[in-house]
Amino acid sequence: MSGGHTLLAFRTSAKQILELAGKGHLAERVAAHLARAGYRISASERSSWEQSLPALAVQLADAGLEDLDALVECQLPRSSKRIDVILAGMEPLSRRPVYLVVELKQWSAATSYDEVENLLSVPGVAEPQVHPALQVQNYSSYLTDFLPMFWERPDAVHGLAYLHNAEQHQVPALPAVGDRRGDHRRMVFTRDRAEEMRRYLTGRFAPWRDEFAARTLLTAAVKPSRQLLTFTATEVESRRHLVLLDEQRAAYELVMRGVRWADRGRRKRVVVVAGGPGSGKSAIALTLLADLAREGRPVAHATGSKAFRETLQRYARSQPSSAEQRIAPLFHYFMDFMDEPADSLDVLICDEAHRIRDQSTRGTSRGWKSQVRELIEVAKVPVFLLDDDQVVRPNEVGSVALIRDEAERLDLEVDFVHLGAQFRCGGSPRYERWVRHLLGLAGDRPYRWTEDDSFRLALANSPHQMEMLLRNAHDRPASARISAGFCWPWTEKPRGRELAPEVRIGSWSKPWNAKGKRPPRGIPSSSYWASDPAGFEQVGCIYTAQGFEYDWSGVIIGPDLVFRGGRLVSQPSESHDNAIFDRRRGVAARDADRLIRNTYKVLLTRGLRGTLIHSADPDTQRFLTSLVPAAQVPGTLVAEGVRLMGARADVMESLPDRSSGQNPRAPRTGTARPPGAR
Numbered sequence: 001m002s003g004g005h006t007l008l009a010f011r012t013s014a015k016q017i018l019e020l021a022g023k024g025h026l027a028e029r030v031a032a033h034l035a036r037a038g039y040r041i042s043a044s045e046r047s048s049w050e051q052s053l054p055a056l057a058v059q060l061a062d063a064g065l066e067d068l069d070a071l072v073e074c075q076l077p078r079s080s081k082r083i084d085v086i087l088a089g090m091e092p093l094s095r096r097p098v099y100l101v102v103e104l105k106q107w108s109a110a111t112s113y114d115e116v117e118n119l120l121s122v123p124g125v126a127e128p129q130v131h132p133a134l135q136v137q138n139y140s141s142y143l144t145d146f147l148p149m150f151w152e153r154p155d156a157v158h159g160l161a162y163l164h165n166a167e168q169h170q171v172p173a174l175p176a177v178g179d180r181r182g183d184h185r186r187m188v189f190t191r192d193r194a195e196e197m198r199r200y201l202t203g204r205f206a207p208w209r210d211e212f213a214a215r216t217l218l219t220a221a222v223k224p225s226r227q228l229l230t231f232t233a234t235e236v237e238s239r240r241h242l243v244l245l246d247e248q249r250a251a252y253e254l255v256m257r258g259v260r261w262a263d264r265g266r267r268k269r270v271v272v273v274a275g276g277p278g279s280g281k282s283a284i285a286l287t288l289l290a291d292l293a294r295e296g297r298p299v300a301h302a303t304g305s306k307a308f309r310e311t312l313q314r315y316a317r318s319q320p321s322s323a324e325q326r327i328a329p330l331f332h333y334f335m336d337f338m339d340e341p342a343d344s345l346d347v348l349i350c351d352e353a354h355r356i357r358d359q360s361t362r363g364t365s366r367g368w369k370s371q372v373r374e375l376i377e378v379a380k381v382p383v384f385l386l387d388d389d390q391v392v393r394p395n396e397v398g399s400v401a402l403i404r405d406e407a408e409r410l411d412l413e414v415d416f417v418h419l420g421a422q423f424r425c426g427g428s429p430r431y432e433r434w435v436r437h438l439l440g441l442a443g444d445r446p447y448r449w450t451e452d453d454s455f456r457l458a459l460a461n462s463p464h465q466m467e468m469l470l471r472n473a474h475d476r477p478a479s480a481r482i483s484a485g486f487c488w489p490w491t492e493k494p495r496g497r498e499l500a501p502e503v504r505i506g507s508w509s510k511p512w513n514a515k516g517k518r519p520p521r522g523i524p525s526s527s528y529w530a531s532d533p534a535g536f537e538q539v540g541c542i543y544t545a546q547g548f549e550y551d552w553s554g555v556i557i558g559p560d561l562v563f564r565g566g567r568l569v570s571q572p573s574e575s576h577d578n579a580i581f582d583r584r585r586g587v588a589a590r591d592a593d594r595l596i597r598n599t600y601k602v603l604l605t606r607g608l609r610g611t612l613i614h615s616a617d618p619d620t621q622r623f624l625t626s627l628v629p630a631a632q633v634p635g636t637l638v639a640e641g642v643r644l645m646g647a648r649a650d651v652m653e654s655l656p657d658r659s660s661g662q663n664p665r666a667p668r669t670g671t672a673r674p675p676g677a678r
Contacts, residue, residue: 008075008454009071009218010073011069011070011071011214011218012069012072013068013070014060014066014070015066015067017053017057021050021053027046027050034073037453038428038429038433039429039430047106051106052084052104053072055104055164056085059162060201063198063201063202065089065202068209069089069214070085070087072084072085077223077427078427078608079421079423080423081139081421083139085101085104086217087100088214089204089206090212092205092207095206097216098157098205098213099143099217100158101139101140101158101160103132103162105162105166106165107166107171108165109123113129114128115260117172117174118131118134118174118175118249119131130253135161135246136160136185137159138246138249139245140158141243142243142245145243146222146223147217149217149221159184159185159186160187160200161187161189163189163191164190164191166190167191168190168193171188171190173188174188242283244283245421247418247419247420250417254271254415255271255347256291258380258381258415259297259346259347259380259381262380262381267412268343268380268382268412269381269415270376270384271382272384272386272403272417273384274386275385275421276389276422277387277602278605279421281385285349285385288347289349292346297346298345298347299347301351302332302334302337302348302351302375303331303332303547304333304334304355304357306333306526334356334360336362338367338371340374343378344378346379346380347379347382348379348382350375350385350386351547352390353403354390354396354398355396355398356372356402357371372402372406373406373410386400386403388400389601390598390602392546392598392599393579394589394591395579425455426609428452428455431452431605434449435604438568439568439597439600439601439604447627448626448627448628455610457610458628459612459614459630461630462508462614463508463556463614466556466614466631467510469554474536477533478551479551480551480552481529481545482510482556483539483544483545483556484503484555484557485556485557485561486541486558486575486577486599487560487616488504488512488558490512498520499511499512499514499519499520499538512539512541513535513544514526522534526544530544546602549606549607549608552607552608552610552611553603553604554611554612554613556614557617558575559616559617560572560580561600561620562620563623563624568620570592570593570597572592575596579595612631
């Protein structure tokens with residue numbers, strides 16, 4: 001499989017499924033396939049394969065489709081989420097490729113969850129479950145959004161949920177939608193409707209196998225993911241926005257339930273959504289913001305990051321001339337609510353809530369309550385989206401435990417959702433785990449990175465090589481950035497029209513991202529370093545990278561984290577971030593080690609498609625050569641674009657065009673300093 005252009009799936013057929021099941025080898029074969037891709041397999045997954053796959057295979061065989069290609073556990077593009085089965089074949093009359101997304105459930109019964117029509121309570125399952133009809137509809141929509149092969153033929157994809165242990169009256173129907181054209185993506189069949197299901201299958205697929213359909217899907221080009229910052233005011237005002245999957249959708253539904261309950265005067269509930277980098281927290285935040293704003297509700301988005309807030313504000317504009325009037329009231333800092341009356345908002349969406357401070361301060365004013373209490377009290381439905389492992393400053397106190405404790409003191413109940421998926425880092429299920437082990441944030445020691453077709457990782461032998469490889473990606477254009485640990489000084493003011501090149505490693509140097517709102521012409525301000533193409537010419541820091549994503553990421557590990565005595569150790573005194581090390585007093589922050597490791601976890605998980613690493617410390621660079629394959633540079637940079645790096649010393653695929661279009665070239669000067677976070 002070529003990286004980035006092949007979907008991962010266990011390719012089989014109904015006939016083979018029944019044969020493997022009869023020999024007791026089915027779960028073993030599927031598990032072995034997924035293990036090679038880095039997935040960890042649970043007992044419940046094995047049980048599902050053993051029970052549900054044969055149930056589907058029997059229906060296919062009875063419909064005369066025993067040879068139809070079945071793509072089992074098919075990984076969604078740019079996501080770690082997997083579809084149970086995609087059936088691929090030919091339409092009987094037109095003989096064109098058609099596909100059926102299948103979600104399999106062992107449930108014998110389900111009921112609506114606390115008045116939320118799109119969520120179900122299932123016996124034996126603690127968390128609310130997204131209705132399988134909605135689940136399979138969202139999977140289908142996600143595929144047609146990401147694969148250009150479906151843009152002209154969206155009807156080539158249908159969706160079906162099969163509850164083989166339940167009867168129709170035991171599962172609530174999904175509420176009807178006004179537009180019935182999408183019903184073919186949200187079909188539900190139960191065991192008492194098996195005959196009807198077989199009639200559908202025989203009408204959908206020709207009774208012969210044509211591998212063209214499966215091969216076309218598995219090798220389909222993938223559109224670069226619709227990144228967070230393409231979410232515009234046009235989308236806020238329409239129904240077009242990011243597709244939310246599974247736990248993401250459950251979180252959305254719990255918030256909307258809270259809004260309906262508040263309308264009826266019921267006591268507020270706090271919604272907490274936790275997930276790692278790239279798990280889709282901000283997609284939930286902006287989808288909620290869009291839908292609630294469209295309803296005309298008092299809603300606000302809050303964050304602790306200046307760069308994140310200003311960039312969201314910029315990209316939410318559709319009419320720049322009136323942007324401040326239309327958009328600014330929606331976007332705030334956490335500290336902005338210290339004097340607001342209780343329940344003055346219907347919903348407050350606290351994004352990056354791990355950046356919550358102990359108390360709010362604004363100028364000389366200081367809040368008398370804890371900041372988390374202010375945020376809970378100001379809205380009828382307070383929503384917190386966070387990752388406990390992304391705290392990077394000593395004064396950041398946001399955590400799931402803190403929010404739960406404050407809600408308990410206020411006698412409020414908490415709805416908690418954990419996001420387990422990965423929508424960054426190529427959807428690779430193993431990359432974030434590898435990063436955690438590398439940085440000592442997991443129990444075991446670092447280990448060597450092995451091949452992953454979803455994501456590319458390589459070690460640059462110098463910052464020169466890193467910049468060359470990423471520049472070729474950037475010039476395709478695909479978004480690429482270099483970031484670094486905060487281990488070099490910064491200059492307050494630029495030197496005329498240029499920024500001081502203060503990040504220096506040997507003969508290589510580059511400026512930090514710019515400070516302030518009015519940098520030299522052609523250079524983006526710090527808030528837009530990650531989103532403006534001209535940001536490639538500067539090195540970003542934790543405060544401008546956190547919360548953002550780009551296709552290709554280069555990370556320079558500075559001397560604040562080095563290999564000594566057989567392990568990676570932190571050296572806070574090498575940091576130029578006053579929040580980590582006070583150089584005037586020579587004092588390190590109490591939890592500096594954790595903050596430094598969290599910083600690199602954030603920087604190493606910004607890339608959507610691949611990451612290059614280089615350490616400024618020679619001993620650490622030698623240590624990394626035992627863990628990370630070397631970046632390979634072809635002898636000739638071919639016309640279709642340089643091929644970069646691969647886990648087996650092979651090279652990366654050609655880079656696709658970025659949806660943003662042309663890449664204006666910036667002066668090859670950078671920025672003055674990584675700004676302090678608010």
